Amino acid sequence: MENYKQIHLQKLSTAAAADRYLLACNGRYYEAGAGVAELLACLQTHATEAEAVEAYVEQKQGRVSAAQVEAFIGERLQPMLSEEAQPKKRTFLLLRWITNPS
Incomplete structure (x- = not known):
């Protein structure tokens, strides 16, 4: 369960009607809804994946269903934890002055 603690979770401040969260893992960033954030919190706080799934279903x-949650974990969360899942892309920050910075 320690591997799920690699995923950092932060609530986004947006004008969207539903809560959105930023997930950061292995230098990559993902946007997720409240359900995924709740599942991730369960995975980070319970001793085993089975206990976390049961708590989330409750x-x-x-x-x-537990089968749906386990399928989601296998299809979406496990690949996030894999270093080889996606190559890291080099990013940069572009800062431009719109007006004269005097």
């Missing part, structure tokens, strides 16, 4: 009051 939290969602049966709106999702």
Whole structure:
């Protein structure tokens, strides 16, 4: 479960109606909804993945099944943790003055 603690979670301040979160892992960044953030919090706080999945399903009051959650973890979260999942892209910050900086 320590590998899920590599994913840092931060709430985004946006004008969107639904809460959005920024996930940072292995030098890559992802945008996620509240459900993913809740699942990630469960994964980071429980001792095993099975306990975390069970807690998340209980939290969602049966709106999702354990099989759906496990499939999501395997398809979406596990690849985020893999170093080889995507090559790291070099990024840069471009700063331009719109007006004269005097």
